[in-house]
Amino acid sequence: MTDETPPPDRPDAARTDGGVGSPQRTAEVLSESALEASYPEYRDQVRHSEHLEERDGDTVPAEAVLRPELAARLEYDLFTHQAEGLDHLADGNNVVATTSTSSGKTWIYALQMARNHLDDPDATALCLFPMKALARDQEEALTTKLRHDWDLDPFIGTYDGDTRSERKQRIRREANVVLTNPAGLNVYLPRHNRDRGWHRFYSNLELVVIDEGHEYSGVTGTHVAFILRRLRRVLEHYDADPQYVMTTATIGNPAEHATRLTGADYAVVDEDGSPRGARDIVLWEPPLDESAIDADAADPMADFEQARRSTGAESASVVAHLATNDVQTLQFCSARQGTEIAAKQIVQAAGDHPSDRYVTTDPYHAGLGKTERRAVETKLKEGAVDAVPTTNALELGIDIGSVDATVTSSYPGTKQSFWQQVGRAGRGTSDALSVMVGGVDAMDSYIFENPGYLFADDEVEDAVVSVDNDRVFADHLLAAASERPLRAEDVEFLGDEARFREMVGMWQAAGLLEETASLDAGGVTYTGPRRPQDRISMYGTGGTEFTVVCRDGDIDHDPVARERAYRDYHEGALFLHAGQQYEVVEVDEEGHHPTITVAETDTREYTQTASTKEIRDLTVRDHTPLSGAYDRYYGEGTVRIRYDNYLVRDVFSGEVVRGPLPTGAPPMDLRTELMWVALPPGHLGATVDRLDGDLLQPTDRSERDGAVPQEEERYTYGGGIHAAEHGIIQLAPLELMIDNADIGGLSTLSHPHGTIQGPVWFVHDGIDGGIGFSKAIYEHFDTLAERTREHIADCECGRRRGCPMCVMSEHCGNNNDPLDTLTGSMILEDVLDAMDGE
Amino acid sequence: MTVRPTLPPEDAEPTRLLALPGTAVESHHRDTVVAMLEAVAPDLVVATPPRAGTVGAAVPRQVGTPVLAPERGRLPDAVPTKGGTVLVATIPTTARGLDAAEVRGRGQRERRGEPDGTPHEEHRVCLTARVTLDVDPYAREASIDGLDGYADQLPDGWLTGDTTHCSTGLRAGYRTTTRADGEPVSLVGIGRTEASLGVGATDDGPEPTLVEVYPNGAVGTGTVDPGAFGLRGVPGIGEKRARTLRRAGFSTPRDVADAPPRELADLSGLGRSSATGLRAAAEARAHGTAVATGDDSLPRGDPIFVDIETDGREPSCAWLIGVLDGGAEDGHYMPFMESEPGDTGHLESFLHWLDANAGGRPLVAWYGYQFDFPVLRDLIQQHYPDHVERWDDRYQFDLLWWARDKNGGNVALPGRSNTLEPVAEGLGWEPETTGIDGGVVARVYTAYRRAWLSADEPHSVEAPDWDRLAAYCEDDVRALATIYEACEAAARRDPGTTRDTDSGTQGALSDFT
Structure with missing residues (x-):
C-alpha cells in the first residue's frame, strides 16, 4: 500500500518533519469553551470525544532478519510486524499483513523483492493495486527503496491502460517488478504464452503482492478471486510457485479473506509494531428540530431529514471553523453531497463564522483532470489551501503529506475506510484531530450511541468475498x-x-x-x-450492464448493472452524482450496448421507486434449527422484483408532485442467495396478545398498496417483522464489509415454501447469482440480531414507526410502511431467545 | 458418448447454403450484397434473423439464387439441388406432422414446375426455427429445446443420418450431434441464440455464414464478411469511400484498378498517396495478383515454410508440423507428425532437422507471430528447453505481417479474407484437399486423442485418415509458398511504389491459418 512509512527505526519522524502546527493540541479548537466562544449557534453537537495516546514502536535489528548484505543497506531497524512477515516469507509461507494504516506494510514485500533479487537477478514480482494511481505511487516508492536506498538494480514498471506501448514492450521483456491492477491482469493474462516477455516474467515469478486486499469484496472481489485463480493455474504451467503477500487494512478475518481471494494459505501478521502519534477523535451530531417532525408526513424519511440540519452543511460549518483557526482540513464527503457543493458550503460557512476570515478551498475528486488533481495535491503539501473537500479518492495512499485535521461527513460505511481517512491527519508537533459528522443512517446512529465500536480492536468487520456465483x-x-x-x-x-x-x-x-x-x-x-x-466486467455478474452517458456533457459514472438500473435509473428517475443532479431521459436495453442517457438537471424534486417482490424456487443449502419452531435457513431462490412505478416528490415537503408514474422497467428475476428466518405459526397472535401498546392504524398510502395487510393486528405485526428485516440489513455493514444497497429483503406473514409455517423474513443478495452477502449475514446472524435489537430499542426517536436512524431505509419499496419498532423489538427478542435455546 | 466428427468424402460436392441475416443485408450496399452472392455462389440463401423478412428483397432475381425463409409461412417450402440428389426444405412451426410427398411436392411445384422428380434424394437438409439452445449456469446445464416438437413434425424417416437439421434458433456455426427417438441427430446453427453465453458471446450481430453439407453428413461452416466483396473488398475502401467511388462511376474493383491515378486522387476525401494505395489494392483484387505497395524487402536466403496443426486456437500441442523446403510447385514437403497422443518426438525431429538444414534461412509462417511461432516456442520451452535459445535465434518471418502491416504494408494481395487459403486461391492456386479447414482438423484430432487416451487398448481405436490431414497441411504450406513467390515477383516488378499508409479495413484474423 499506500502508507507513507516513516523510516522504520525513527518512529518520531512523522512528527518532526514540519513543525507547521502550533504546539497546542489541535483538538483545543473543538473544546467546549472554544466552541461556545466562536462556533456559530453551538448546540452541544459534540456527542463524544476520544483521546488516543501516543504509542512507541517495537523494533528488531535488521541483521536479525536479513542477510548482512541486505541489512547493511538499511539505515534503520525493522518494526516487529515487518520482521515477522519477512520471517514467515523466509520459511516459505504466504503472508497477509493486516496492521494499521501507515504501519509500513510495504516494507515486507519490498524487502522480499530485494532478497529474491539478490538470490536471482532474473526473479520477478507481480503487484496488484486496486487503483491505477496507487500503482504509480508505489512504482515510485519501490524504485526509491530498491534502486536508490538499497542500491539494487531491478527494473520496476507500471503496466496498465495508461502505459505507452513501447514502454509496455520493454516492461514485458525486462521488468523484474510489474505493477498493475486486477482488471489489467485479467486482460494481460491470455498473452502469457504468445509473448516471450510475459513468458519470461511468469516463468521467473517469485512473489505476488495483493495490496489493499480488503478492497476486493462483493462483485469485484468475486472477479478478483477468479482472476487470481486463473493466474495460479497459468503459473503452474510455468512451474512457477511464487509466494503471496497480501496487505489489508484491519479486517476481522484476514487469513480467511486472503485464502478466499487466492485459494492459497496464509500466515497472519497482525501485531502492529509501528509507533502511533496521539490523536483526538470527535463525534459531532447535527442538531435535530424535534418540533419539525410531522407524524403523518407523506414521506417520513424525507420529513426526518428535513428536521435535522443536513450532514453536508454541518460538516462544512465544522471545516470552516477549523480552517479559520489555522487548522488545515481534509473533508471526506459522502456521495450525496459532492465535493463541489461542499467547497461552496465551506466558503459560505466561513463567511458566517464570527472570525470573519477568508478560507481558501479546492474540491478534489476523480472526475478532475490529472493536472487539476496534481495542483490540489501540491497545494495541500505546501499548505497553500485551508480546506479540501474530497471523495474517497484521497483516502488511499496518494501522496499529499498530512493535514492537521480530517472531517468525515457521515460514516463512510466501514471502519477501514474511517481509519484510513483519520490516518490522513497528523503532522508536526501538534496532535492529529479527526471529526466525524453524523449522517442520517442506522449505522451512524448506532456508532453515535456506541462510539466504542469505532475504537474496539476486537470489533472489526469481516471482509466478504465469495466464489460461489x-x-x-x-x-x-x-x-x-x-x-x-x-x-x-x-x-x-x-x-x-x-x-x-x-x-x-x-x-x-x-x-x-x-x-x-x-x-x-x-x-x-x-x-x-x-x-x-x-x-468480463468487474462491476457485474455477467448480466446486462448499462453505460451511463450524459446528453449534454460528460459524466464519469461506473457502468450500472441491471439490478440497480431498474430500481434507480429508469426513465424519469432523478439521481445525484458527484454533487450534480441528473434525470434519466432514455434507457436503451435493446441494442448491443445497453445505455442509460441522462441529462443534467436542477430541481427541488427527487424520485422514489416502489417495488413488489415475490420469492420462489427456494432450495435450502443450510439450516439452523432454533428452539420452539423457530428456524434459520440459507439457500438459493428466485426473487422476482417489479419496479412498476415511481413517485416524484418535493425535496422540502416530501409531498408527491407527480405520480405514480410507470417506470417502463420489465419484471426482473434474480437467481440469487437468500437467508430466511421462519417464525412459529401462531407468532402473530401471541405477539399481539403481549403487545404493550396500541395497534397501529393503516396509513392512507398502505390502503393503496396491495401488499400491505389492512387488518390492524396484521398491519401492526407486519410492521414489526418489516422493522426487524430492515434493522438487520441496515446494521449488517457494522459486522461485515458489505454494501447494503446490494442487499434486499422481504417480510411476509405467510409463504408457501415447506420450510415456512408462520411469518418469515428474507434477506437476499441484490446481485444475480449472489455475492456471499446473505450467506455472511446468515453466518453472523447472532451478533447482528443482538445489535439490531439493542439499537431499535435505544433509538432516540422513540417512535413506533421508527426513523432513518433505526429502521427506515432509503431503498424500501413500500415507502417504509408499515414499520413498528415495538413489535419489531419483540420479534427480535423472541428470535434471540430461541437462539439461546437452540 | 460423443460422436466423433466425420470428414467429407474426398472430392465430394457439398450443398452450399448461405445463412444471411437481414441486418447484414441492411447494413451493406446492394452492390456489395450482390457481389458477395456472385462470388460465394451458394446453392441457396436462407433468410435468418434478425429481420429475416428483408433478405428476400435483397437477393435480386438476376442472381437467381433461391431463398428459403424457415421463420415464415405455415407451409413447408423446398428446393431440390445437386440435380435432385439433395433436398433442402423448410419445416415451418405448425402443430401437425408433415408428409414427405407434401414437402417434396412444394419444392417441385413452386420452383421447378416439374410434375415428377426423383422422389428418393440422397441427402436432405431441413431448416427450422424451433430448435434452440438453453444455457442455465445455475443448473450448470445446456440443453437443446424444441427438438421433440420438431421431430414430431418431420416426415417419417427424416430423423436419420441422411438428413442434416439446421435451425435459425441456434447461433451460426454451432454444431452438435444429439439424440431424438434414439437416433443421432446432426444439428447445425444458422441463426442466433437467445441462450446466455456470458463472455462466450460478442456484442456483434450475426454474420452471414456459409454452411457446406456433404452427402455423408459432414458439415463445414464459416463466416462470410460482406465487406470483403465488390468495392468494399478492396482494403482501404470502407462504406464512405465506396459511396464516393460509386457516385463517381466506379462500381467494381476492376473500375478502380483501371482508373488513372489522378482521376482517383481528385475524388473528395482521397489524397494522392491513398489513391495510389487503393489502386494497388484494387488491382490485386481485380486481377488476382500481388501488387507491391512498400519498400521492405523479403528475407534473404531460401525460405522454409512452416504450418502447424494443433488441438485448437489456444492449443496444448502441435501434433503436426508441416514443413516445405523449396518452392510451391516442386518443394519437398515433410510432415513431422506425432506418433501417438502426448508424444513429442516429432517436435524434436523437427528441431534436429532445423539444426541440420535451416542455418541462416528464414522460417516463414502465415500469421506466424501470433500463432505458429509462439505456440512452437511454448512447446519447445516445455519439452526441449535446451533448444529454446537456438529457436529464439532463428529468423522467424510472418509473411502476413510483412505484407499487410510492416511499415504500413508491403504488398497488396487478393482474396476475400486474410486467411491463408483464400489469399492463395485469389492468386490462382488450387488446393488438393477440399472440405477440410483448421477447425475441422483440430476437432478430428481432439476426438481421436480423447478416444485413444480413454481406451483400454489404444491401438484398437480407429485412427483418422492421417494422410488426408497431412495432405491438408501440405496444401497450406504450398499455398504459403505460392503467396511468398507472388510477393517476390511483385517486389521485382514494382520496386519502390508509393505505399498506402491507410491501415485498411480488414479486421483481425479470426480463423485458423
Whole structure:
C-alpha cells in the first residue's frame, strides 16, 4: 500500500518533519469553551470525544532478519510486524499483513523483492493495486527503496491502460517488478504464452503482492478471486510457485479473506509494531428540530431529514471553523453531497463564522483532470489551501503529506475506510484531530450511541468475498480455457470438482468448449469468440450492464448493472452524482450496448421507486434449527422484483408532485442467495396478545398498496417483522464489509415454501447469482440480531414507526410502511431467545 | 458418448447454403450484397434473423439464387439441388406432422414446375426455427429445446443420418450431434441464440455464414464478411469511400484498378498517396495478383515454410508440423507428425532437422507471430528447453505481417479474407484437399486423442485418415509458398511504389491459418 512509512527505526519522524502546527493540541479548537466562544449557534453537537495516546514502536535489528548484505543497506531497524512477515516469507509461507494504516506494510514485500533479487537477478514480482494511481505511487516508492536506498538494480514498471506501448514492450521483456491492477491482469493474462516477455516474467515469478486486499469484496472481489485463480493455474504451467503477500487494512478475518481471494494459505501478521502519534477523535451530531417532525408526513424519511440540519452543511460549518483557526482540513464527503457543493458550503460557512476570515478551498475528486488533481495535491503539501473537500479518492495512499485535521461527513460505511481517512491527519508537533459528522443512517446512529465500536480492536468487520456465483464462475471458466486448455487437474484452482465438471460440460454442450474433448484425456480447448477476457466486467455478474452517458456533457459514472438500473435509473428517475443532479431521459436495453442517457438537471424534486417482490424456487443449502419452531435457513431462490412505478416528490415537503408514474422497467428475476428466518405459526397472535401498546392504524398510502395487510393486528405485526428485516440489513455493514444497497429483503406473514409455517423474513443478495452477502449475514446472524435489537430499542426517536436512524431505509419499496419498532423489538427478542435455546 | 466428427468424402460436392441475416443485408450496399452472392455462389440463401423478412428483397432475381425463409409461412417450402440428389426444405412451426410427398411436392411445384422428380434424394437438409439452445449456469446445464416438437413434425424417416437439421434458433456455426427417438441427430446453427453465453458471446450481430453439407453428413461452416466483396473488398475502401467511388462511376474493383491515378486522387476525401494505395489494392483484387505497395524487402536466403496443426486456437500441442523446403510447385514437403497422443518426438525431429538444414534461412509462417511461432516456442520451452535459445535465434518471418502491416504494408494481395487459403486461391492456386479447414482438423484430432487416451487398448481405436490431414497441411504450406513467390515477383516488378499508409479495413484474423 499506500502508507507513507516513516523510516522504520525513527518512529518520531512523522512528527518532526514540519513543525507547521502550533504546539497546542489541535483538538483545543473543538473544546467546549472554544466552541461556545466562536462556533456559530453551538448546540452541544459534540456527542463524544476520544483521546488516543501516543504509542512507541517495537523494533528488531535488521541483521536479525536479513542477510548482512541486505541489512547493511538499511539505515534503520525493522518494526516487529515487518520482521515477522519477512520471517514467515523466509520459511516459505504466504503472508497477509493486516496492521494499521501507515504501519509500513510495504516494507515486507519490498524487502522480499530485494532478497529474491539478490538470490536471482532474473526473479520477478507481480503487484496488484486496486487503483491505477496507487500503482504509480508505489512504482515510485519501490524504485526509491530498491534502486536508490538499497542500491539494487531491478527494473520496476507500471503496466496498465495508461502505459505507452513501447514502454509496455520493454516492461514485458525486462521488468523484474510489474505493477498493475486486477482488471489489467485479467486482460494481460491470455498473452502469457504468445509473448516471450510475459513468458519470461511468469516463468521467473517469485512473489505476488495483493495490496489493499480488503478492497476486493462483493462483485469485484468475486472477479478478483477468479482472476487470481486463473493466474495460479497459468503459473503452474510455468512451474512457477511464487509466494503471496497480501496487505489489508484491519479486517476481522484476514487469513480467511486472503485464502478466499487466492485459494492459497496464509500466515497472519497482525501485531502492529509501528509507533502511533496521539490523536483526538470527535463525534459531532447535527442538531435535530424535534418540533419539525410531522407524524403523518407523506414521506417520513424525507420529513426526518428535513428536521435535522443536513450532514453536508454541518460538516462544512465544522471545516470552516477549523480552517479559520489555522487548522488545515481534509473533508471526506459522502456521495450525496459532492465535493463541489461542499467547497461552496465551506466558503459560505466561513463567511458566517464570527472570525470573519477568508478560507481558501479546492474540491478534489476523480472526475478532475490529472493536472487539476496534481495542483490540489501540491497545494495541500505546501499548505497553500485551508480546506479540501474530497471523495474517497484521497483516502488511499496518494501522496499529499498530512493535514492537521480530517472531517468525515457521515460514516463512510466501514471502519477501514474511517481509519484510513483519520490516518490522513497528523503532522508536526501538534496532535492529529479527526471529526466525524453524523449522517442520517442506522449505522451512524448506532456508532453515535456506541462510539466504542469505532475504537474496539476486537470489533472489526469481516471482509466478504465469495466464489460461489455460478454465472461469474462460468465466465472465468471460458477465460481460463482460452488461456490454456482445461484439464482434470485444474480442479485444484477451479474446484469443487463436481461444479467444475458440470460447468465444463455445460459449455461443451453449448459449443464454446470443444465438445469432442475430455478433461481426462488430453484437455478441453476453447472454441468461442476470441478473447473472452475482454468481455468480463468487474462491476457485474455477467448480466446486462448499462453505460451511463450524459446528453449534454460528460459524466464519469461506473457502468450500472441491471439490478440497480431498474430500481434507480429508469426513465424519469432523478439521481445525484458527484454533487450534480441528473434525470434519466432514455434507457436503451435493446441494442448491443445497453445505455442509460441522462441529462443534467436542477430541481427541488427527487424520485422514489416502489417495488413488489415475490420469492420462489427456494432450495435450502443450510439450516439452523432454533428452539420452539423457530428456524434459520440459507439457500438459493428466485426473487422476482417489479419496479412498476415511481413517485416524484418535493425535496422540502416530501409531498408527491407527480405520480405514480410507470417506470417502463420489465419484471426482473434474480437467481440469487437468500437467508430466511421462519417464525412459529401462531407468532402473530401471541405477539399481539403481549403487545404493550396500541395497534397501529393503516396509513392512507398502505390502503393503496396491495401488499400491505389492512387488518390492524396484521398491519401492526407486519410492521414489526418489516422493522426487524430492515434493522438487520441496515446494521449488517457494522459486522461485515458489505454494501447494503446490494442487499434486499422481504417480510411476509405467510409463504408457501415447506420450510415456512408462520411469518418469515428474507434477506437476499441484490446481485444475480449472489455475492456471499446473505450467506455472511446468515453466518453472523447472532451478533447482528443482538445489535439490531439493542439499537431499535435505544433509538432516540422513540417512535413506533421508527426513523432513518433505526429502521427506515432509503431503498424500501413500500415507502417504509408499515414499520413498528415495538413489535419489531419483540420479534427480535423472541428470535434471540430461541437462539439461546437452540 | 460423443460422436466423433466425420470428414467429407474426398472430392465430394457439398450443398452450399448461405445463412444471411437481414441486418447484414441492411447494413451493406446492394452492390456489395450482390457481389458477395456472385462470388460465394451458394446453392441457396436462407433468410435468418434478425429481420429475416428483408433478405428476400435483397437477393435480386438476376442472381437467381433461391431463398428459403424457415421463420415464415405455415407451409413447408423446398428446393431440390445437386440435380435432385439433395433436398433442402423448410419445416415451418405448425402443430401437425408433415408428409414427405407434401414437402417434396412444394419444392417441385413452386420452383421447378416439374410434375415428377426423383422422389428418393440422397441427402436432405431441413431448416427450422424451433430448435434452440438453453444455457442455465445455475443448473450448470445446456440443453437443446424444441427438438421433440420438431421431430414430431418431420416426415417419417427424416430423423436419420441422411438428413442434416439446421435451425435459425441456434447461433451460426454451432454444431452438435444429439439424440431424438434414439437416433443421432446432426444439428447445425444458422441463426442466433437467445441462450446466455456470458463472455462466450460478442456484442456483434450475426454474420452471414456459409454452411457446406456433404452427402455423408459432414458439415463445414464459416463466416462470410460482406465487406470483403465488390468495392468494399478492396482494403482501404470502407462504406464512405465506396459511396464516393460509386457516385463517381466506379462500381467494381476492376473500375478502380483501371482508373488513372489522378482521376482517383481528385475524388473528395482521397489524397494522392491513398489513391495510389487503393489502386494497388484494387488491382490485386481485380486481377488476382500481388501488387507491391512498400519498400521492405523479403528475407534473404531460401525460405522454409512452416504450418502447424494443433488441438485448437489456444492449443496444448502441435501434433503436426508441416514443413516445405523449396518452392510451391516442386518443394519437398515433410510432415513431422506425432506418433501417438502426448508424444513429442516429432517436435524434436523437427528441431534436429532445423539444426541440420535451416542455418541462416528464414522460417516463414502465415500469421506466424501470433500463432505458429509462439505456440512452437511454448512447446519447445516445455519439452526441449535446451533448444529454446537456438529457436529464439532463428529468423522467424510472418509473411502476413510483412505484407499487410510492416511499415504500413508491403504488398497488396487478393482474396476475400486474410486467411491463408483464400489469399492463395485469389492468386490462382488450387488446393488438393477440399472440405477440410483448421477447425475441422483440430476437432478430428481432439476426438481421436480423447478416444485413444480413454481406451483400454489404444491401438484398437480407429485412427483418422492421417494422410488426408497431412495432405491438408501440405496444401497450406504450398499455398504459403505460392503467396511468398507472388510477393517476390511483385517486389521485382514494382520496386519502390508509393505505399498506402491507410491501415485498411480488414479486421483481425479470426480463423485458423
